[in-house]
Amino acid sequence: MNDNPVILAFCCHYCAYAAADLAGSMRLQYPANVRVLKLPCTGKVEVNYILAAFERGADGVFIAGCLEGGCHYLEGNLRARRRVERAKKILQEIGLEPERLEMYNLSSAEGPRFAQIATEMTERIAALPPSPLRPDRATVEKNVQEMAAAAQAAVAGDNR
Numbered sequence: 001m002n003d004n005p006v007i008l009a010f011c012c013h014y015c016a017y018a019a020a021d022l023a024g025s026m027r028l029q030y031p032a033n034v035r036v037l038k039l040p041c042t043g044k045v046e047v048n049y050i051l052a053a054f055e056r057g058a059d060g061v062f063i064a065g066c067l068e069g070g071c072h073y074l075e076g077n078l079r080a081r082r083r084v085e086r087a088k089k090i091l092q093e094i095g096l097e098p099e100r101l102e103m104y105n106l107s108s109a110e111g112p113r114f115a116q117i118a119t120e121m122t123e124r125i126a127a128l129p130p131s132p133l134r135p136d137r138a139t140v141e142k143n144v145q146e147m148a149a150a151a152q153a154a155v156a157g158d159n160r
């Protein structure tokens with residue numbers, strides 16, 4: 001059990017991030033454990049980016065991109081799904097539960113679905129022990145801030 005997991009959500013600016021925003025506007029509650037990082041496209045998420053999130057203390061990670069066929073960069077979300085599958089295999093090889101990682105597709109209009117995904121991921125990760133890689137809470141918070149800043153820089157440069 002992990003009562004207070006740290007979960008990072010790498011969200012595409014065009015869909016999942018907008019859906020998270022919509023969830024907020026609709027005053028839908030979802031767990032504060034989920035930290036939303038905005039990216040220009042999920043195609044930006046490399047395998048080593050996912051692994052770095054775990055290395056820096058995330059207990060769980062999900063990637064949320066546009067619906068299949070709806071990526072603004074054509075195949076970014078398909079690449080992201082393949083990378084998530086690869087990263088899951090690596091997690092297993094190093095002894096971390098692959099269910100700590102998931103890929104979702106949704107549209108910008110799906111605020112309630114975003115809230116549901118965030119809740120489901122939180123429940124899933126809370127049922128697992130804390131990540132053995134997790135440093136102390138202050139370090140995790142600092143790392144999350146750094147990753148958010150890096151994601152923000154990527155959005156600003158849109159250098160998917």
Ligand code: FES
Pocket residue numbers: 012013014015040041042043064065066070071072073074076077
């Ligand atoms: Fe949304 Fe590519 S633009 S996943």
